[in-house]
Structures are given as C-alpha cells and as structure tokens.
Amino acid sequence: MTFSLVARCAETGMFGLAISSSSPAVAARCAFARAGVGAVASQNVTDPTLGPLALDLMQSGMGSAEAIEYIKAQGKFIEYRQVLAVDVEGATAIHSGPNSLGIWTQAQGMDVASGGNMLANDFVPRAIVNGFLESSGHLGDRLIVAMRAGLAAGGEAGPLHSAGMLMVDKLAWPVAELRCDWTDDCPIETVAAAWNVYKPQMDAYVQRAIDPRDAPSYGVPGDE
Secondary structure, three states: EEEEEEEEEEEEEEEOEEEEEEOHHHHHHHEEEEEEOOEEEOOOOOOOOOHHHHHHHHHHHOOOHHHHHHHHHHHHOHHEEEEEEOOOOEEEEEEEEOOOOOOEEEEEEEEEEEEOOOOOOOOHHHHHHHHHHOOOHHHHHHHHHHHHHHHHOOOEOOOOEEEEEEEEOOOOOEEEEEEOOOOOOOHHHHHHHHHHHHHHHHHHHHHHHOOHOOOOOOOOOOOO
C-alpha cells in the first residue's frame, strides 16, 4: 500500500521524506519533518500522531532509535504500524509491526531509511536506500532518484495513486511540500515534475518570507 524514505543531507543538514501509495493523499497523513530535528514517516494502517510524537522525542534529545523504542512501548496498536525516523546525526531507526500488510520489509543506512508494505517484492526498500546513497546533489533530487529506484524495483503490488515530498531546512516551515493526492498516472512522476518547476524558485519563496524587499518578482503577468 505504501513505500517511503526518510533522509538527511549530510552536507546541508536538510531533512526530507518522499512517499507513495495506492491510497489517496498519502503524504497528508504520513509525512512529518522538523528543521534541526529529523524526519519521520508513519504508515501502514496509519496513526498520524506517531510522526509528531517521534519528532517531539527527538527534539527533547532522544536519538531516532530511542524515539522508535519509546513509540513501540507506548503506541496504540503498534503491531499494525510502520514508523521510520532519521535524526540530526543521520542515525536511522524503523519499526515494522508484525501486522503490516502484504509483503512488507525495510532497509536503512547512514542518513536514510526506507520501508514499505503491500510491496511487489521484498527488495523495494533496499533499492530505495541504494538509490539515495548512490546519488548526489540536492536532497530533493536524491529523494526523487530513490523513489524512482523503488518503482523500478517493483514498487507496490498494485497501481500507485498518490505521492508526496517534504523537505525542511533551517526555518520553522517546510521549504518544499509537494503532493499529488490522486492520479491515474504515475504520482511519483507528477511530484517529480512539480519539483522540477519548484526547485529553481524555492530560494526566492524563502526570501519572500524572510524579507520581501530583497526578493525577486514572481515573473508572472502583473508582477513584471
């Protein structure tokens, strides 16, 4: 039903997450990140409270592994949940409950963790992790590369319909939050197309928030 990755850019300290599913609006329920803290995906019979909880725990000083252990001990119906986390040090941790759906598995490395359920095969998360680790450049580009690698490895057992990408940097709000909540085409490619449009404009939108006096025009009719 879902596959995802959480990741940290070791060069910039940015955190990001990308996710896709056969369910509608997957990123609205499952994607969480906080600047200077980490990124969390809460999926599979999703409990959306687990993402903010994991971020709060990591912000209080816990590493990703300690935060996931706390959630395993305290979370309700945790045997149904899949939770992935990366912390400020790039350490990763994953919980996949035994009642996760269909073929489910997980993979992780430094700065990146991936998990999925109702997958076409059990190699998909490893392909996602490898895709991220073997790529370079902007975190957003690497998230797209990783998701494409997971899709090429088989992806979900059924057709995908939604996807999202979330990134945070040094600010209190996401610097990028791109979503496709439903399509009969490939939602990963829809998000990738949106990223290609947004990437060269991202810094300008940040500047408009911080100090619009130094921001470029929007470059659209009426704001030449």
